[in-house]
Amino acid sequence: MSERTRTIKVDYLARVEGEGALYVRVKGDRVADVKLKIFEPPRFFEALLRGRGFAEAPDITARICGICPVAYQMSAVHALEDALGVRVDGPLRALRRLLYCGEWIESHTLHIYMLHAPDFLGYPDALQMARDHRAAVQRGLQLKKVGNEIVTLLGGREIHPINVRVGGFYRVPTRTELAPLTERLEWARDAALQTVRWVSAFEFPAFESDYEFVALRHADEYPFNEGRLVSNKGLDISARTYDAHFVESHVKHSNALHSSIRDRGAYCVGPLARYALNFDRLSPLAQEAARSAGLGPVCRNPFQSIIVRAIEVLWACDEALRLLATYEPPPRPHVDVTPRPATGYACTEAPRGVLYHRYRIDAEGTIVDAKIVPPTSQNQKMIEDDLARFIPPRLALPQEQLTLQCEQAIRNYDPCISCATHFLTLTVDRT
Amino acid sequence: MRKPRKPKLAVWKFASCDGCQLSLLDCEDELLAVAGAVDIAVFPEASRAVIKGPYDLSLVEGSITTPHDADRIHQVRRTSKRLITIGACATAGGIQSLRNFKDVKEFTAIVYATPSYISTLDRSTPIAAHVFVDFELRGCPVNKRQLLEVISAFLHHRKPNTPTHSVCVECKLRGNVCVMVAAGTPCLGPVTQAGCGAICPAYDRACYACFGPQETANTESLAHWWSRLGVKPREMVRAFRSFNAYAEPFRQESEAQERGSGR
Numbered sequence: 270m271s272e273r274t275r276t277i278k279v280d281y282l283a284r285v286e287g288e289g290a291l292y293v294r295v296k297g298d299r300v301a302d303v304k305l306k307i308f309e310p311p312r313f314f315e316a317l318l319r320g321r322g323f324a325e326a327p328d329i330t331a332r333i334c335g336i337c338p339v340a341y342q343m344s345a346v347h348a349l350e351d352a353l354g355v356r357v358d359g360p361l362r363a364l365r366r367l368l369y370c371g372e373w374i375e376s377h378t379l380h381i382y383m384l385h386a387p388d389f390l391g392y393p394d395a396l397q398m399a400r401d402h403r404a405a406v407q408r409g410l411q412l413k414k415v416g417n418e419i420v421t422l423l424g425g426r427e428i429h430p431i432n433v434r435v436g437g438f439y440r441v442p443t444r445t446e447l448a449p450l451t452e453r454l455e456w457a458r459d460a461a462l463q464t465v466r467w468v469s470a471f472e473f474p475a476f477e478s479d480y481e482f483v484a485l486r487h488a489d490e491y492p493f494n495e496g497r498l499v500s501n502k503g504l505d506i507s508a509r510t511y512d513a514h515f516v517e518s519h520v521k522h523s524n525a526l527h528s529s530i531r532d533r534g535a536y537c538v539g540p541l542a543r544y545a546l547n548f549d550r551l552s553p554l555a556q557e558a559a560r561s562a563g564l565g566p567v568c569r570n571p572f573q574s575i576i577v578r579a580i581e582v583l584w585a586c587d588e589a590l591r592l593l594a595t596y597e598p599p600p601r602p603h604v605d606v607t608p609r610p611a612t613g614y615a616c617t618e619a620p621r622g623v624l625y626h627r628y629r630i631d632a633e634g635t636i637v638d639a640k641i642v643p644p645t646s647q648n649q650k651m652i653e654d655d656l657a658r659f660i661p662p663r664l665a666l667p668q669e670q671l672t673l674q675c676e677q678a679i680r681n682y683d684p685c686i687s688c689a690t691h692f693l694t695l696t697v698d699r700t
Numbered sequence: 701m702r703k704p705r706k707p708k709l710a711v712w713k714f715a716s717c718d719g720c721q722l723s724l725l726d727c728e729d730e731l732l733a734v735a736g737a738v739d740i741a742v743f744p745e746a747s748r749a750v751i752k753g754p755y756d757l758s759l760v761e762g763s764i765t766t767p768h769d770a771d772r773i774h775q776v777r778r779t780s781k782r783l784i785t786i787g788a789c790a791t792a793g794g795i796q797s798l799r800n801f802k803d804v805k806e807f808t809a810i811v812y813a814t815p816s817y818i819s820t821l822d823r824s825t826p827i828a829a830h831v832f833v834d835f836e837l838r839g840c841p842v843n844k845r846q847l848l849e850v851i852s853a854f855l856h857h858r859k860p861n862t863p864t865h866s867v868c869v870e871c872k873l874r875g876n877v878c879v880m881v882a883a884g885t886p887c888l889g890p891v892t893q894a895g896c897g898a899i900c901p902a903y904d905r906a907c908y909a910c911f912g913p914q915e916t917a918n919t920e921s922l923a924h925w926w927s928r929l930g931v932k933p934r935e936m937v938r939a940f941r942s943f944n945a946y947a948e949p950f951r952q953e954s955e956a957q958e959r960g961s962g963r
Contacts (some may be wrong), residue, residue, distance in 0.1 A: 281744055283747060284745065284747065308768075310715040310765045310820065315809070316802075317798040318798065328942075332943065334717050335719020335720065335841060336719070383746060394749060396735040397747075399732055406732070410729075410731060425902070426724060426896070428719040428722060431903060438903075439903045440903040
């Protein structure tokens with residue numbers, strides 16, 4: 270007698286950035302196949318970077334993702350500064366952290382309120398959720414706006430900011446120009462605290478995994494642009510040796526390159542990983558909020574990533590306020606850079622996790638070769654692994670509910686398919 | 701009496717970074733009002749819910765790069781009363797149109813281990829190369845004020861108020877010191893359509909033309925001025941060949957510079 274076969278299909282995943290689909294085949298009580306399909310068209314960024322000037326990299330790579338352009342700019346400038354033997358310190362370094370705070374607040378808040386919360390509260394989107402939870406949605410929009418205000422002030426505009434360059438910025442703000450942000454951020458910090466309370470009251474499926482978490486770890490800061498790349502299972506490397514420790518394999522069934530740790534397999538980057546590996550680097554306020562929300566220093570339930578994002582928003586508000594309080598404008602907006610033939614490497618912490626860039630440039634500063642590994646490609650295998658374990662105990666659920674919970678399990682990772690796609694293989698199957 | 705039906709708005713994505721449609725969600729102060737004025741019928745980045753067409757207004761982000769998308773855009777056009785393209789990908793082919801100047805097979809082999817799995821067209825083309833477009837909103841990304849203006853104009857059956865003059869005019873309006881005249885920095889502002897608010901010069905940086913060519917852009921004259929500032933033809937090719945590389949005036953100028961002929 271043949272086992273009963275059941276399929277779960279989502280033809281167009283909603284409330285993620287980019288175009289993806291889900292296909293799950295269940296045989297009896299086991300998951301026979303999980304495919305997180307990507308049909309987003311490839312855009313060939315590594316190829317089109319060849320022959321461009323090194324100074325163009327931050328603007329070009331920003332266009333990989335409209336949600337996290339600052340992350341691409343930060344990884345690009347740090348990798349190129351590594352190649353050029355330049356270190357950016359003091360107020361310029363602080364301004365880069367402030368800019369990243371803005372992007373984390375904006376991107377995380379978008380995901381918490383507009384993409385993820387509707388799953389927990391049973392709405393198709395935040396706009397319909399606003400009919401019953403208007404105050405919460407308004408708070409989310411205004412909190413997101415504060416993040417965008419930071420990016421706009423420092424970067425010129427919220428999407429694809431124009432002020433970041435290799436060596437620093439084109440123009441740096443005066444103390445007076447930054448001053449209005451302080452009051453806004455004090456409001457935002459309160460709103461973030463309310464956000465932590467709001468999301469920690471949601472109901473979470475009982476689901477934990479023994480993940481290998483991978484994130485940056487810095488000597489004394491919660492990580493943005495610097496630090497060793499570490500894991501809870503023994504990884505401890507610099508970005509310069511990334512390629513020796515991570516492999517991308519071509520998995521035909523999912524039509525995608527999957528990133529894995531050499532000899533170990535799937536791993537998890539993003540808020541859960543950063544939090545688990547850097548809890549002691551969070552501000553006291555953020556640590557206290559985490560404890561009040563019922564979280565320990567490690568959270569292994571990916572559905573609770575929404576709480577961890579809220580804690581990171583709270584921390585980013587705290588950190589931005591600290592940076593604003595101590596800011597003194599630097600004498601020059603950037604340090605000088607001179608081209609030389611070299612290869613540079615950098616990992617920074619995009620909202621969704623580790624973003625790796627590598628560039629080889631020639632004596633004139635022309636890019637000869639580029640490699641970019643976005644967080645979503647690193648999490649893709651983990652998402653499929655999660656689904657393979659999440660589904661079997663829930664097979665008794667009605668199809669519609671199980672499908673919804675599978676979508677929610679994918680949204681736990683805030684996947685950015687637009688980011689991932691420039692390297693993903695493409696097959697179009699939209700039947 | 702029945703309430704008048706709210707217009708149905710749809711947001712479609714082709715090859716892009718998602719940034720232009722995100723601009724709509726970045727209208728934090730206006731979003732709930734917009735959602736009250738229209739039925740958001742298709743907007744996968746924001747909602748699981750889908751309302752059947754036809755749609756009163758479709759916003760299209762992204763360029764056409766695959767055979768499947770070349771078909772899909774015709775379906776979108778058929779179900780849309782008005783179709784507006786938003787952003788450099790949709791209006792000019794985007795940064796991914798750099799492939800149009802190269803052999804796409806070479807591009808595929810650089811990025812992908814098994815190039816034979818890739819289904820892609822030789823060229824990245826704007827939406828208007830495939831279907832009739834009612835209005836094109838420029839920018840990489842679009843300006844969200846302009847986006848709200850265009851949505852509002854179409855819902856009220858009036859012409860959008862989006863200037864077609866150059867970035868130079870916006871610089872004067874903003875009170876920027878000219879980076880080209882005062883600092884000798886090669887700037888694309890004189891041939892670039894306004895709409896951003898002259899952000900780059902306000903940050904001591906030259907315009908890099910993310911809003912694409914203005915009407916009757918005199919790129920040849922600008923290239924002449926650039927060469928007097930010491931810019932080499934190779935650098936000019938790069939400058940004209942970025943986020944709006946395949947827009948006609950920029951494509952022609954970059955090809956002229958590549959031939960080394962001026963024009």
